Amino acid sequence: MGMKRILIIGCGGAGKSTLSRELSRTLNLPLVHLDYLFWKPGWVQSEKAEFKQILKSELKKDSWIIDGNYARTMSLRMRYADTVIFLDFNRWICTWRVLKRWLFNKGGEQAVGCPHKVDFDFLRYILKYPQKSRTEVLQLMKSNKDGCQWITLKSSAEVEEWLRNGLPQEGS
Template identity: 45%
Template sequence: MKKILIIGSGGAGKSTLARELGTILGLEVIHLDAWYWNPGWIETPKTEWQSIIQDLTRRESWIMDGNYGGTLDLRLSVADTVIFLDFPRLLCLSRVIKRRFMYAGQSRPDMASDCPERLNWEFLKYIWSYPIIRRPGILEKLSQVRPNQQVIILCKPTEVRDFLQNILQIQIYTIDFYERK
């Protein structure tokens, strides 16, 4: 796993998983929200965004979290591993509401500076409709990945914890194996 793409609904825990996996694997973590948003919640123009994504995906290795459907095909074409957090909408909604209070008046660590945490109806509707509107298209795209690409679908927080624990155990075993030589 050298180029890992993490996707899923808002509030699924993409950024948290990316940070934890980055620590375990020692890979650069790229939070797309931090690259897309400019101070004051100003969006990056589409042509500039495409160029940024092309540059980011050319890096040798990374863990990249974020949706941004307009660039998903490009990111899928270069990722060797895709992790889809396919969590229930109520869990995702509760997490973004909690996050809103946790980071009230400040920017999250995975967000661009001067973009204080906010919550609006548009985002809540996006999360609520995600399983109906976005999920089928994502599953279709994931069904078409190349044979050398790995797709991991995690549906519950316990599956994420188990996944991270397994990766950690593999890393520990690998380090121990090479130290014994």
């Protein structure tokens, strides 16, 4: 199956942005970070209708890699995707990675004008991810299993192995 429209989803700290950048380089596909579409400078949220309109225009393009969860638009994005990569990492690993990024990688932005931050709400989201968001993803996976290819990766080692051996070769 071709990989021209790829969603990368998973808990905060699982490595969605890192994997999406790597795939964008490897597969030569345009990269769209949902955070860049949703957040305005100073952590100001886009209006829901505005965000959905911008997202729809991206989805209609011939190819892309979109990283981010944004549950309320997940089913919309799945209608356009040919591949969903679900980074199903342990929440404690994700929490550690987020804290490490915040503590040691000062600088950088989550979106334009939105410096990386860690707050209680974000940590709570990560810790509750298995009970709420992961369950929703698994339900979507069951209900969309015929619509697109699902790839579930559970660790950094699995991601590395898949990058080495699981990507389609050029021309396939």
